Amino acid sequence: MTKTLEVHVITPQGIVYEHHATMVVARTPDGDLGILPRHAPIIAPLTIDEVRVNRIDSKEHIDWIAVNGGVFEVRDNVVTIIADSAERERDIDVPRAERAKRRAEELIAKAKEESDVDELRRATVALHRAINRIKVSKHL
Ligand code: ATP
Numbered sequence: 001m002t003k004t005l006e007v008h009v010i011t012p013q014g015i016v017y018e019h020h021a022t023m024v025v026a027r028t029p030d031g032d033l034g035i036l037p038r039h040a041p042i043i044a045p046l047t048i049d050e051v052r053v054n055r056i057d058s059k060e061h062i063d064w065i066a067v068n069g070g071v072f073e074v075r076d077n078v079v080t081i082i083a084d085s086a087e088r089e090r091d092i093d094v095p096r097a098e099r100a101k102r103r104a105e106e107l108i109a110k111a112k113e114e115s116d117v118d119e120l121r122r123a124t125v126a127l128h129r130a131i132n133r134i135k136v137s138k139h140l
Contacts (some may be wrong), residue, residue: 004073006023007055011085020055026072028045050064070082070084092137
């Protein structure tokens with residue numbers, strides 16, 4: 001019986017993560033999705049959030065990946081995540097994420113003053129990306 005999954009996280013910049021795992025938990029608009037080996041095939045959208053991977057090494061280890069939305073596919077014990085951007089906790093530049101957060105907060109305030117709905121939506125998404133990176137970096 002297969003006891004592991006392969007996990008691949010792919011972005012336009014290339015492969016961000018590739019490992020064997022015993023479990024993957026990702027967040028979809030409908031809630032958390034926990035994937036164990038031999039899971040039925042699925043495709044689901046992801047929200048801007050963290051993905052948790054119980055990775056196999058000499059011992060079990062948890063990796064955290066900040067994903068900027070994207071698509072999650074499970075098939076034949078392979079989990080593939082395709083996202084515009086994704087970073088492992090150890091690769092996150094925290095000062096950069098904090099600067100992005102401040103910038104997004106300023107843009108949100110300005111967009112509200114100017115009733116600029118498109119800019120408000122863009123800046124709110126940017127704020128979520130920055131907050132997610134800061135959250136994931138704290139797992140280190
Ligand atoms: P910034 O305003 O700091 O560029 P952003 O949310 O606009 O943030 P993205 O467009 O999502 O950035 O990502 C562009 C590229 O930069 C991607 O490759 C992403 O992985 C990387 N990146 C963005 N922010 C960080 C960060 N804080 N640490 C590490 N890599 C980052």
